[in-house]
Amino acid sequence: MKFDHAVYFSDRTPEEEAERWARQGMTAAPGGSHEAWGTQNALFYAGNGYLEALSVEKPEIAGRSEHPLTRLLLHDLRQGPGWGTVCLRPGDLHRFEEQLKEHGFRTSGVLDASRRTASGELLEWQMLFIDQDPGESLPFPFFIDWGMPDGERLAGLIGSGTMPEENRAFQITECTFQVKDPVRSAVRWSEVLGLEAPEADRIRLENGVDLVFVRGGTGPERLADVTLIREPES
Numbered sequence: 001m002k003f004d005h006a007v008y009f010s011d012r013t014p015e016e017e018a019e020r021w022a023r024q025g026m027t028a029a030p031g032g033s034h035e036a037w038g039t040q041n042a043l044f045y046a047g048n049g050y051l052e053a054l055s056v057e058k059p060e061i062a063g064r065s066e067h068p069l070t071r072l073l074l075h076d077l078r079q080g081p082g083w084g085t086v087c088l089r090p091g092d093l094h095r096f097e098e099q100l101k102e103h104g105f106r107t108s109g110v111l112d113a114s115r116r117t118a119s120g121e122l123l124e125w126q127m128l129f130i131d132q133d134p135g136e137s138l139p140f141p142f143f144i145d146w147g148m149p150d151g152e153r154l155a156g157l158i159g160s161g162t163m164p165e166e167n168r169a170f171q172i173t174e175c176t177f178q179v180k181d182p183v184r185s186a187v188r189w190s191e192v193l194g195l196e197a198p199e200a201d202r203i204r205l206e207n208g209v210d211l212v213f214v215r216g217g218t219g220p221e222r223l224a225d226v227t228l229i230r231e232p233e234s
Helices: 014-022 068-077 093-102 150-159 165-169 182-193
Strands: 002-009 029-034 039-046 049-056 082-089 111-117 122-128 142-145 170-179 202-204 210-215 222-230
Touching (some): 002 170, 002 222, 014 039, 039 165, 049 068, 082 222, 093 122, 170 182, 182 202, 182 210
Parallel strands (some): 002 049, 170 210
Antiparallel strands (some): 002 082, 039 049, 111 122, 122 142
16 A cells, blocks of 8 residues: 555645745645546645645535545635645555455445646546545545556656656655544554554555554544655765
8 A cells, every 4th residue: 555645625726835835945836627526736746645735726616526535625624724635546446445345335436537737638547435424533545546557657747847856855754643542543544454453553654654643632633744854865
């Protein structure tokens, strides 16, 4: 199981988010529009994953959408912007869906997805969600398949200029979730992901990202922080 990206629910435009990241020394760019969902994003690519700032572009479309991530976005934005959830790569989504069903989970089924980039290119991929209404409890991660090997996708991102070469020095190391019971949440997520029992309140993914569960306050259980480091030049 690999980390793919973390999603920040934003009330800014992609251009504003890219500028905000730039002030922190991070080269990001507007990603484009999810035309069927009424949303848009800005993206910052690191060496082992990326950050997505997701916002509403067309409220009339987003409000009618049944897409699980759009529904969570609209729900959480009522309380203001903030981190929302994470996306993971399990490999074959159809096989992974069968594993989830064997453990009693209902799913969205494998969904076709697309985004129109700022240059007009249409990108396509597949997604999978566990059925879960937005609320106070921690959203399960959602899952993605880009339809190509990781190395090929990385080379394409760099070759197209979408990911600057210097961004490879950045690494996402931790995603921290505020929950009511850290150990119970870690065990539950390990079961969902088909991984061995975690070490206390921490799950290590294949590409070096730790999912860390800590005791939170009185608000909803959510992704609370993402740790990003920049490796020194050799």
